[in-house]
Amino acid sequence: MKNLQLIKSDNLSELLELLKKEERKYNIIAGGTDVMVLLKEFLIDPQCLYDVSGLSELKEILVDNDSIEIGSAVTMSDIISDSEVSRYAPVLVSALKEVGSPLIRNRATLGGNVGNSSPAGDSIPALFVLNARVNIVSEGNERSVKIEDFILGPRRNVLEKGEIIKSFVIDKMGTDERSFFLKAGSRNALAISKANLAFRFMLKDNLVKSMNLSFGSVGPVVIKSTMIPQLFIGKKPDPGLIDKSCSLVSEEIKPIDDFRSTAKYRVKVLENLLRKCLDEFC
Amino acid sequence: MITVKFEVNNIEREIEVRDNETLLETLRERLKLIGTKEGCGKGECGACTVMIDGKPVASCLVLTGQVEGKSIVTIEGIGDVENPHVIQQSYIDEGAIQCGFCIPGMVVSSYALLKEKPEPSEEEIKDALSGNLCRCTGYRKIIAAVKTAGKKIKETGVEL
Numbered sequence: 001m002k003n004l005q006l007i008k009s010d011n012l013s014e015l016l017e018l019l020k021k022e023e024r025k026y027n028i029i030a031g032g033t034d035v036m037v038l039l040k041e042f043l044i045d046p047q048c049l050y051d052v053s054g055l056s057e058l059k060e061i062l063v064d065n066d067s068i069e070i071g072s073a074v075t076m077s078d079i080i081s082d083s084e085v086s087r088y089a090p091v092l093v094s095a096l097k098e099v100g101s102p103l104i105r106n107r108a109t110l111g112g113n114v115g116n117s118s119p120a121g122d123s124i125p126a127l128f129v130l131n132a133r134v135n136i137v138s139e140g141n142e143r144s145v146k147i148e149d150f151i152l153g154p155r156r157n158v159l160e161k162g163e164i165i166k167s168f169v170i171d172k173m174g175t176d177e178r179s180f181f182l183k184a185g186s187r188n189a190l191a192i193s194k195a196n197l198a199f200r201f202m203l204k205d206n207l208v209k210s211m212n213l214s215f216g217s218v219g220p221v222v223i224k225s226t227m228i229p230q231l232f233i234g235k236k237p238d239p240g241l242i243d244k245s246c247s248l249v250s251e252e253i254k255p256i257d258d259f260r261s262t263a264k265y266r267v268k269v270l271e272n273l274l275r276k277c278l279d280e281f282c
Numbered sequence: 283m284i285t286v287k288f289e290v291n292n293i294e295r296e297i298e299v300r301d302n303e304t305l306l307e308t309l310r311e312r313l314k315l316i317g318t319k320e321g322c323g324k325g326e327c328g329a330c331t332v333m334i335d336g337k338p339v340a341s342c343l344v345l346t347g348q349v350e351g352k353s354i355v356t357i358e359g360i361g362d363v364e365n366p367h368v369i370q371q372s373y374i375d376e377g378a379i380q381c382g383f384c385i386p387g388m389v390v391s392s393y394a395l396l397k398e399k400p401e402p403s404e405e406e407i408k409d410a411l412s413g414n415l416c417r418c419t420g421y422r423k424i425i426a427a428v429k430t431a432g433k434k435i436k437e438t439g440v441e442l
């Protein structure tokens with residue numbers, strides 16, 4: 001690994017101040033489960049690393065009336081074991097349980113998963129269906145963007161120099177809502193997704209009242225489905241609708257034909273995952 | 283270089299390390315705690331598993347500069363040849379060790395699990411060890427060893 005400087009602080013505003021003045025090439029590091037691998041493989045070559053893993057300001061989970069705010073440096077294990085997140089955002093917990101192994105989840109953070117902006121990041125589809133907003137801070141400035149506007153492409157996002165992710169604000173799901181996160185990888189543990197989906201819906205008097213659906217790992221960025229929810233809203237789900245919605249999958253996604261899986265295979269996998277969800281609630 | 287103060291196996295340490303030094307390198311090369319192994323170096327095999335504040339992690343992906351003020355436990359802090367821990371003894375008794383390369387990491391992950399859940403189910407054992415790969419044993423005997431260790435810990439009331 002190349003030589004570099006590690007910069008730490010136990011105070012957010014101090015770190016942001018240093019970051020603003022930084023003229024060298026830098027990277028943020030939280031759990032390091034992506035950054036360390038990228039460094040070891042010489043895929044990034046920063047002159048310094050700014051460590052946010054020790055900042056208590058980024059490690060809180062705050063529960064409000066209709067939303068939950070999760071600090072960017074909270075580890076996946078801590079999110080999974082938080083009783084309020086499990087209760088009000090079960091789809092996020094299901095997604096995080098699919099990440100790597102306990103060794104990874106004990107270090108990996110939500111900020112790192114989103115900051116890495118990989119189309120295979122497992123938290124991202126779940127954050128999509130929870131209408132997550134990303135709170136971004138820099139010295140003297142704060143802004144908030146929707147998760148779907150945050151990620152621009154594989155490993156590209158809207159963060160500008162001096163900015164870091166502070167937290168995520170997600171919907172609290174109602175007790176009458178249900179959700180799923182399903183992932184297809186090549187084996188159970190430690191598998192990067194070949195395709196995954198997050199699904200959240202509510203039925204009222206047998207009719208679909210609301211539906212959020214997103215697909216991950218199948219295009220350059222996670223995809224929010226519009227056609228499939230449109231098809232269902234206000235209707236009573238039946239086998240005909242399910243068949244029709246599955247046939248819409250290939251229209252909604254532009255699958256990536258990378259080394260992990262072929263495009264055709266990904267579409268088929270997603271259709272099957274979707275059918276599994278829909279069969280559950282019809 | 284940076285100075286880092288932390289605890290390793292209950293001993294306070296204050297040492298100078300390279301900024302880009304991994305915890306695995308510090309443990310093996312500076313502190314000569316060579317029970318912790320390096321396999322893949324990329325978080326995939328678990329040979330380098332240690333506990334940070336009680337949680338098992340891949341030490342090859344942690345910078346030593348990030349563990350300021352933390353408490354680290356390595357396999358040496360769990361037990362040794364003269365004084366094997368019940369978990370280590372159970373691995374031996376169940377014949378769960380072949381080449382042995384994965385075992386320090388397996389034992390550390392098993393320890394962290396049994397501390398949280400003294401009577402884990404088979405599923406919980408599999409999940410807890412899912413980041414620790416073994417090329418030799420086929421895992422069955424390892425799972426049996428964790429179950430046996432759990433029983434012995436309960437019977438004897440040893441504190442983890």
Ligand SMILES: Cc1cc2nc3c(=O)[nH]c(=O)nc-3n(C[C@H](O)[C@H](O)[C@H](O)COP(=O)(O)OP(=O)(O)OC[C@H]3O[C@@H](n4cnc5c(N)ncnc54)[C@H](O)[C@@H]3O)c2cc1C
Nearest residue numbers: 030031032033034035100109112113115116121122165325
């Ligand atoms: C063996 C292994 C298995 C894995 N399996 C999975 C898996 O199944 N699913 C999955 O989704 N991922 C997986 N990953 C990838 C990785 O663990 C996750 O992406 C993780 O969430 C990254 O979090 P981190 O805190 O370790 O991030 P880091 O590595 O510290 O950072 C990742 C990126 O985010 C940026 N960043 C971090 N925090 C912030 C912040 N607060 N503000 C701005 N930018 C920030 C960093 O600059 C960097 O670009 C795996 C990794 C390994 C090594």
Ligand code: FES
Nearest residue numbers: 321322323328342
């Ligand atoms: S050496 Fe760290 S996980 Fe393989």
Ligand code: FES
Nearest residue numbers: 381382416417418
């Ligand atoms: S005993 Fe040889 S790798 Fe596990």
